[in-house]
Amino acid sequence: MSSTTEQATGARTWSVAEHLDDILTAVQPLEPIELNLLDAQGCVLVEQVTVPVALPPFDNSSMDGYAVRAADTERASEASPAVLTVIGDVAAGSSGTELTVGPGRAARIMTGAPLPPGADAVVPVEWTDGGTGAGPASTMAPHSAAPQGSGGQVRVHRPVTPHAHVRARGGDVCAGDVALEAGTVLGPPQIALLSAIGRPAARVRPRPRVVVLSTGSELAQPGEELAAGQIYDSNSFALAAAAKDAGAIVYRVGAVTDDAETLRATIEDQLIRADLLVTTGGVSVGAYDVVKEALTSVAEEEPEEREGEAAEATEGAVGEDAEQAVHRAHVDFRTLAMQPGKPQGFGTIGPDRTPILTLPGNPVSSYVSFELFVRPAIRAMMGLADLHRPVVRATLLPPHGAGDEEPAPLTSPEGKRQFLRGTYTGGERPEVRPVGGSGSHLIGALAHADALIVLPETVTEAAWGREVEVVLLG
Numbered sequence: 001m002s003s004t005t006e007q008a009t010g011a012r013t014w015s016v017a018e019h020l021d022d023i024l025t026a027v028q029p030l031e032p033i034e035l036n037l038l039d040a041q042g043c044v045l046v047e048q049v050t051v052p053v054a055l056p057p058f059d060n061s062s063m064d065g066y067a068v069r070a071a072d073t074e075r076a077s078e079a080s081p082a083v084l085t086v087i088g089d090v091a092a093g094s095s096g097t098e099l100t101v102g103p104g105r106a107a108r109i110m111t112g113a114p115l116p117p118g119a120d121a122v123v124p125v126e127w128t129d130g131g132t133g134a135g136p137a138s139t140m141a142p143h144s145a146a147p148q149g150s151g152g153q154v155r156v157h158r159p160v161t162p163h164a165h166v167r168a169r170g171g172d173v174c175a176g177d178v179a180l181e182a183g184t185v186l187g188p189p190q191i192a193l194l195s196a197i198g199r200p201a202a203r204v205r206p207r208p209r210v211v212v213l214s215t216g217s218e219l220a221q222p223g224e225e226l227a228a229g230q231i232y233d234s235n236s237f238a239l240a241a242a243a244k245d246a247g248a249i250v251y252r253v254g255a256v257t258d259d260a261e262t263l264r265a266t267i268e269d270q271l272i273r274a275d276l277l278v279t280t281g282g283v284s285v286g287a288y289d290v291v292k293e294a295l296t297s298v299a300e301e302e303p304e305e306r307e308g309e310a311a312e313a314t315e316g317a318v319g320e321d322a323e324q325a326v327h328r329a330h331v332d333f334r335t336l337a338m339q340p341g342k343p344q345g346f347g348t349i350g351p352d353r354t355p356i357l358t359l360p361g362n363p364v365s366s367y368v369s370f371e372l373f374v375r376p377a378i379r380a381m382m383g384l385a386d387l388h389r390p391v392v393r394a395t396l397l398p399p400h401g402a403g404d405e406e407p408a409p410l411t412s413p414e415g416k417r418q419f420l421r422g423t424y425t426g427g428e429r430p431e432v433r434p435v436g437g438s439g440s441h442l443i444g445a446l447a448h449a450d451a452l453i454v455l456p457e458t459v460t461e462a463a464w465g466r467e468v469e470v471v472l473l474g
Helices: 004-008 016-026 188-196 235-246 260-273 290-295 303-311 322-327 363-381
Strands: 033-036 065-068 082-090 105-109 121-124 153-156 178-180 201-205 209-215 249-256 276-280 329-335 343-349 354-359 391-396 417-425 431-434 451-455 467-472
Touching: 016 343, 016 354, 016 363, 065 082, 065 153, 178 188, 209 235, 209 260, 235 249, 235 276, 235 363, 249 260, 260 276, 260 290, 276 363, 290 343, 290 354, 329 354, 343 363, 354 363, 363 417, 391 417, 417 467, 431 451
Parallel strands: 082 105, 209 249, 209 276, 276 354, 391 431
Antiparallel strands: 033 201, 065 105, 065 121, 082 153, 329 343, 343 354, 391 467, 417 431, 417 451, 451 467
């Protein structure tokens, strides 16, 4: 990681790839923990799970009907039904051994109930008279209202073959099979399987706790009345939503005023619940860029002082005030060869060396920066293999509503990688169209974009009809 002093002199401009590589090198997957199944949803499994018992663990009925010997029904028809004596009920949850189905016998059986000894098939109730002596039944009478209890006779109108409507033991998975591989993301189907094989918990990498805070004395919270010179805080909501979408547990902090001491105290308060801190605003070259002011004091330390500080990090920060805790940090503020999002910061902070990413304050800059740098960091902390949004190639077309006259080609500053908002259409010939202008404050257009059009550092003009790289959002 380069020194803050070097960045302050403007000696280096970082590429997008260099900055991202630096982040991903420093950010490590969180340590595995055991979580209850519902808490483990969205997490990455860190162990291979084998099946302890077969699923299903016994032969059971897939229908409400009658457990029979298939041979007793082979000549059954509407005109000449097979008449069987009903010997009782087998309900789901019973052992299935209370009754034995002998020749000429049948047992009423419910879906999921174990197949009783002697039976080798199930006749759906719709293929019988339901024990009423009338025509085909449409449903099975409740146990309390069944003719003659659960006895009497049943007429079977259609034959069944052996094993018909029977779920065989181990027909889903067998004992010893691999249920889930390490690295599996636990969604609802995976949680269903774990619970079905009797696992109440799973060993996973937890979802990182991400604290998002925006800075700026001009920011008001939605629902408040705007004073003169104020705007509503959209960044903290956008980034909190984006972090949640990436898989994190998110804590949004209301906007912090442009005061370094207040920001230091706020960050210190949040460190206790953060695996990753994300700030927005205050990282450029203005007189009120509070994030840089609050976090650059370590730049004035000598290298050996910083090394000694790092060695003491594990000793904790008991008794230190907010400024001392925040100063236990190493944060680089950088200039990146990208548009939007040129000013960026990255480092660690606090006694546990919590990663912090400081993003620019313009809404589009902030969101694009999140997609490029924060989202991959969150997914790396989760232990996911796939860190990035899908990238495709598409034909660049003029924006909708451009009119009959073809607009001027897209332009991009030389030496910078530009990310423009766009709308993407897939299919055999994918297309992408710009939406909104290139200004980093144009949040209205961002709401209608589902892609980022990428113009590399060497491209200064992109003609309509050329193929471009597209990052798909969502």
